[in-house]
Amino acid sequence: MNDPFVLLGKELVRVAVDASPRRSWSLRWRSWLRRRPRMLVLVAAALIISGSAVGAVMSLNSTRSQPLSGTVPGKLNSRGSGFLPVSLSGEQYRIVVSPLLTAGEVGWCSSITYTYRGKPGRSGGGECGSDYPTRRQPLFGPDVMGFGYSAPAPQIGDTVHFLMTGPGVAYVRVGKTTIAVRHDDPDVPVGDGVVVFFLPAAAPPVTVPPAGERPPYYTTIFVPPHSTHDRLPPWVPRKAGMQRVGVTPAVALDRLGREIPYRVSGGYFVSSRWWQRPGREPNGRCQIERRGLPGLVAKWGHVTDQIRPVSGAQGTALLSCLSTEYYLDGWGLTAAVLLNAQHPGGPVGSIPGTQPVPGHPGTVTSMHATGFGAITAHRYRNAWLAIQGGRDLRQRLEALSALEIRRVRVGAK
Amino acid sequence: MMGFDRSDVELLAGGAQEFGVFYERHVDAVAAFVGVRTRRPDLVFDFVAETFARALEHRGQYDAERGPAVGWLFGIARHLLIDAARRGRVAADSRVRLGMTRITLDDDQLARVEERAQLDLRVALTDMPADQREAVIRRVVLEQEYPELAEGLRCSQQVARKRVSRGLAFLRRGLEGQL
Numbered sequence: 001m002n003d004p005f006v007l008l009g010k011e012l013v014r015v016a017v018d019a020s021p022r023r024s025w026s027l028r029w030r031s032w033l034r035r036r037p038r039m040l041v042l043v044a045a046a047l048i049i050s051g052s053a054v055g056a057v058m059s060l061n062s063t064r065s066q067p068l069s070g071t072v073p074g075k076l077n078s079r080g081s082g083f084l085p086v087s088l089s090g091e092q093y094r095i096v097v098s099p100l101l102t103a104g105e106v107g108w109c110s111s112i113t114y115t116y117r118g119k120p121g122r123s124g125g126g127e128c129g130s131d132y133p134t135r136r137q138p139l140f141g142p143d144v145m146g147f148g149y150s151a152p153a154p155q156i157g158d159t160v161h162f163l164m165t166g167p168g169v170a171y172v173r174v175g176k177t178t179i180a181v182r183h184d185d186p187d188v189p190v191g192d193g194v195v196v197f198f199l200p201a202a203a204p205p206v207t208v209p210p211a212g213e214r215p216p217y218y219t220t221i222f223v224p225p226h227s228t229h230d231r232l233p234p235w236v237p238r239k240a241g242m243q244r245v246g247v248t249p250a251v252a253l254d255r256l257g258r259e260i261p262y263r264v265s266g267g268y269f270v271s272s273r274w275w276q277r278p279g280r281e282p283n284g285r286c287q288i289e290r291r292g293l294p295g296l297v298a299k300w301g302h303v304t305d306q307i308r309p310v311s312g313a314q315g316t317a318l319l320s321c322l323s324t325e326y327y328l329d330g331w332g333l334t335a336a337v338l339l340n341a342q343h344p345g346g347p348v349g350s351i352p353g354t355q356p357v358p359g360h361p362g363t364v365t366s367m368h369a370t371g372f373g374a375i376t377a378h379r380y381r382n383a384w385l386a387i388q389g390g391r392d393l394r395q396r397l398e399a400l401s402a403l404e405i406r407r408v409r410v411g412a413k
Numbered sequence: 414m415m416g417f418d419r420s421d422v423e424l425l426a427g428g429a430q431e432f433g434v435f436y437e438r439h440v441d442a443v444a445a446f447v448g449v450r451t452r453r454p455d456l457v458f459d460f461v462a463e464t465f466a467r468a469l470e471h472r473g474q475y476d477a478e479r480g481p482a483v484g485w486l487f488g489i490a491r492h493l494l495i496d497a498a499r500r501g502r503v504a505a506d507s508r509v510r511l512g513m514t515r516i517t518l519d520d521d522q523l524a525r526v527e528e529r530a531q532l533d534l535r536v537a538l539t540d541m542p543a544d545q546r547e548a549v550i551r552r553v554v555l556e557q558e559y560p561e562l563a564e565g566l567r568c569s570q571q572v573a574r575k576r577v578s579r580g581l582a583f584l585r586r587g588l589e590g591q592l
Contacts, residue, residue, distance in 0.1 A: 002521060002522060002525075003522075003525055004458055004516055004518055004522040004525060004526055005440055005444070005458075005461070005525070005526075005529060007516050008436075008440075008458075008461070008462050008465070008516060009433055009436045009437060009440070010433075011513050011514055011516065012432060012433065012436055012465055012466070012469060012513070013429045013430060013432065013433040013436075014429075015466075015469070015511040015512060015513050016428070016429035016432045016433070016469055017428075017429040102452065111498060111499070113499055120499070120500065210558060210560045212560075263560075274452075274527070276520060276523060276524055276527070277520050278520065299520070299523070300454075300523065300527075302452075325453065332453075332455070369501065370498075372498070372501075373501060
């Protein structure tokens with residue numbers, strides 16, 4: 001009876017008694033199409049199958065990368081109705097990159113958020129995973145895997161896309177346009193680059209074709225019946241069933257403009273052990289200790305039993321060897337120990353998008369948060385103690401001052 | 414409990430008890446789907462609760478012709494995950510509208526959620542032929558590209574595509590009520 005899912009089931013049954021009765025199918029469909037057009041897209045996006053065939057190629061607005069934050073082109077911000085915004089024109093976008101804190105993993109989280117007159121915009125999304133560039137896999141980020149990351153999709157105007165790149169990528173060709181990579185941007189990992197570009201909302205989704213695939217490229221999607229409503233994104237065929245759609249291919253180029261083949265490989269992962277209160281944290285390679293601040297309570301976490309260098313990673317890569325979930329005054333905070341992923345125990349790289357916190361030597365904080373929260377971190381000799389989430393910077397600083405890295409064991413066991 | 418032999422369409426068209434059966438039938442799959450994307454058990458529980466609250470609110474909008482009910486639930490969950498990544502919190506709109514009581518989880522319950530969230534989707538989708546199930550999970554849930562998917566399945570990309578296609582067709586044809 002203590003099973004929370006049983007309690008949830010009973011609660012659902014309780015409220016279902018009073019839930020309003022369903023309407024006729026025809027009425028439901030009309031209502032569904034009017035009020036929930038995005039669901040059509042989500043259902044379709046969940047059933048993606050990719051391949052290669054005839055595909056449209058789009059022209060871009062510019063050959064220079066756009067900045068990581070800016071305004072979507074166009075003056076008119078037609079907000080639309082229902083879930084799908086008609087246009088994102090005039091909205092402010094911001095792309096934020098932060099390290100993945102999960103113990104045993106190496107990677108970056110990236111997200112794009114929109115605001116309009118200071119309030120949340122109508123689109124956005126992001127990805128958090130074992131993403132870092134390698135020679136064979138020089139592009140990473142949400143657009144690498146194609147659409148399905150950003151929702152809802154606008155219907156007209158421009159959309160904002162971005163791809164993260166490794167150090168060896170000088171340009172990214174998107175469709176027929178070549179875009180120069182922005183390197184040395186303090187908001188992306190040191191050594192890595194980024195291209196930000198606008199595409200018309202009518203453009204097919206961007207994907208990175210793997211080596212061996214030949215143009216033209218396509219993706220096949222499942223278009224459910226009854227989805228011929230005009231609020232679907234323009235590139236979705238108005239015909240039910242399995243339908244091919246062209247994609248906008250993105251290809252990494254070196255300094256001489258030569259294509260860098262993209263080969264999909266597995267990310268870095270080492271096993272980690274999970275624990276929770278009232279159990280004790282197992283002895284892992286890393287350990288943090290709380291001094292004072294009794295209200296800061298560790299609830300659960302992950303520790304790694306092994307630390308092995310990441311091979312082939314380019315640019316800055318951070319390896320999390322411990323992640324613990326704390327609670328303080330009802331707020332959840334994630335603490336993690338981050339190491340140099342290529343050379344654990346060596347000097348640890350900087351955290352992108354952060355600035356020093358005045359009055360707190362060795363401590364930095366992110367200027368903007370991803371959907372997973374802002375990060376504040378203190379640099380130890382060769383490791384970061386990072387805190388993500390919480391109420392605000394003050395609370396993260398409070399937690400940081402109460403925690404310290406007690407052990408980092410990087411040698412062979 | 415009644416209705417264990419009834420289809421999802423029938424359960425969603427029924428009353429409160431039938432929705433309870435529908436919930437029990439799919440809660441493992443939804444928890445596993447969410448568990449792949451977040452390791453925090455409190456968030457997993459929030460996502461699952463809001464997913465089913467939305468399903469309850471909009472149960473009249475489910476159409477079996479569009480695909481199996483579990484795909485519909487995954488679509489809702491996926492929407493909530495994207496929304497949460499953007500807003501920094503899990504939506505609770507449907508639970509609030511329905512007047513659901515908030516369930517506060519203690520440490521034991523968090524452990525149970527963690528356990529449920531680690532359920533293998535392969536187990537949750539037991540009725541699908543094994544080769545197709547693996548292919549569909551890799552493609553639709555883990556969103557693997559075909560070269561990686563084929564490598565994982567140890568088959569050619571063509572075969573991988575065929576398995577995904579057949580698996581999706583299997584789901585569409587008549588899995589509702591049996592997943």
